[in-house]
Amino acid sequence: MNLILRLAWRNIFRNGRRTFLTCLLLACSLIALVLTDGVMRGMMDLMVETTTRTFAGEAQAHKKGFRDSFDVDLYIEDISIVANKLEADVAIEAYTIRTMSGAMMSSADNMAGGLLWGVDGEREAKVSKLKEALVDGSYLTGKDNEILIGEELADLLSVELGDRIVVTLSQVDGGELSQALFRLSGIFKFGMREIDSSMIFINLAQSRKILGMEAGAHQVAFNFVNAKDAVDPESATIRSLSTGDIEAASWVDLQPQMSAMLAMVDFSLLIVGGILFLIASLGIINSMFMSIYERIYEFGVAMAIGTRPSQMVTLIMAEAFFLALLSIVGGMIVSYFLIDYFSVAGIPMGDMEFEGISIHNNIKTIFDISQFTVLPLSVVALTLVAAIYPALFTARIVPSEALHKSL
Template sequence: MLFALAWRNIWRQPRRTALSLISIVLASAITIFLLALQQGSYSAMKENVLSLLDGFAQVQPEGYADDPSLRKAIDEPDALAARLETLEAVTAAAPRALTYVILSNGPRSYGSAVIGVDPSIETKVSTLDASIKEGRYLKPGDDGVTVIGAGLARNLKLKVGDELTMLGAARDGSVAADIVTVVGVFATGAPEIDRQVIETPISRFQSIFAMEGEANMIAVKGRRLADIQNALPELRTIAEEEGLVLRNWTELEPALHDVIMLDASFSVLLYVSLVVVVVFIILNTLLMSVLERTREFGMLMAIGMRPSEIGAMVWLELLFLAGIGAGLGIAFGAGITAWVEGRGLVFSGAEALFSQWNMPSTLYPDLNWTTALAGPLAIACSIGLAGLVPYARVRRLEPVSAMRAA
């Protein structure tokens, strides 16, 4: 009976009910779209930044992250990379060697990181080859060549075809020197990469820096970052069996992780504020309804209905509003989000901003069960909890005083 009475009561004032439902529907739809866009942006940001150079995870010697020394090396990196690629989540594993050198072109000298890569595998892990703006990327069979960041090339006054002198220390402590030819200039949009990184074939690197077929890390890539995240236990087991450590994306890009967490924190405040505003709007509407119906409640108590039953009826009215509003909000919000997800949301004029994270200026929301349900359910549950206020108020009513209410 209470359900039937509550359902009938919410339609006694159709205009008030419609306005309340519109508030819940719009708030639910907004949270769905913003949360999906936010998650889609985070996923794109992480995958694009990591795909540029780091990979989705890396296997390294113990302590290499704190002290990246040539002496901390991986024996038989090709065999380990092949073993990692046997995992279903891993699409490619690329051995790399890295050290720091002085680069010179005539009187100009700059410090830089030089990375030795296998051109036949590296393009499956890194998208650096897609950032080449002059010349070409490394290819199998190359020897004595390098690709260089645009900022570094500008500082050293280098162009494609010029020779570049490298001077550093080999693994055995001897002086390592080489002259390489610039075959390509890349521009990633990330200043710390464009001004500080060059790449050369790993075979040449191993010869010059006395690495003897060893590498300093193995970069791992999957179809999606989520696939590698799910496979972290298996990857970590393989690394530990070889006496190595596995570093996931948060360890490889801590600054990116901090940026995402900071943005997520501010977003939570926005969502909480939106939920609170909607809850107070609906609660105020219901409290006004309770005040207007005080005499009606008094008459119901006079004919034998208990205050707790009346309070439950009022609470059910609010739950009906919350449930209907949340359901319509999910349908409306998910529909709009799915439509945008299929076409993308273009941010014209923001290309320079997005290029800092190696991202296109078109973002795609990520509509899934979490983004579709989290906001509407939070709103509905909050409204349901707020319904305890009118419920408690109605339970305190006395029949005589309630019937005398103006």
């Protein structure tokens, strides 16, 4: 076996140019696959962060049935039950309490329907990007009659800072109409049509007053210290909150289309990898056959003096293994530096939009240990599989026919 391995190592350098090109083909396939994996992981992380950290939060708690109907009568009456649990939970980074109701907004020039959110300005700034999204005016300070609306909605209502906006809605537990007058204090732009064109924000205390509730809330949104806790199906936080008539859910359940895309990442990578390695395998087979035809006279002599077909198969497979080994060493070195560079600089993709979510940031590649373990081993396995046919061809060489050939 040692002799065969030494012969295989020497044989791959008999034609250095061909060996270099074959290794380059395999290495480039590996680099492309590693970068594809890093970019896809980075893109999904960016989309999840944009979805959860923009406004929705990584998880939410509601009264049972609220998410199905968004009925304003389904609110958590004793919000302190949820708040106290979140305050004592070390896994929670921040939480915010919200009320939500459909409302009609009227200005001097126009009117429009939308969602009225009552929020605690200080807590909201720790969970969502409402404060960061302000493009004009001032943030909520807790005073009555403050209101924030989106840039698109401000254009529709033809209002500017300081203008009056009348909000009309139905109160809880009865549905009586309630009206309140506000002065536009701020305009925001999230880059998400759903928010910028239909959502308005007022202070939590005043929203409770016009909704006719004392101290309840429709939603508690919160973020985890470790974002991975949000995708844990056995999350202790989610289970502890889901008691009685209260239900809690992470973004995986709140955003099923996003979680479905995450489930498709590995499948998509498998398709990309299959295409890349199919092309690479054809190059390997071609290179191996060229090498075999150049040495067919030598193989004929070797088999004529007693070399067994199994030894010939082992020799060709060993040559393929060394080609793969050289390829993955070079490919992993280049891949590491590329992944490291783009994890900081990011890949500029321009403006993208998915499910109404506008993404402006560069996509930063994500490092994962599988990129430097599973993928390189896949290259070795592919190379060995591609070398089976040339190896079997070599084992079937007839010495008498091979000896008639000249170099």
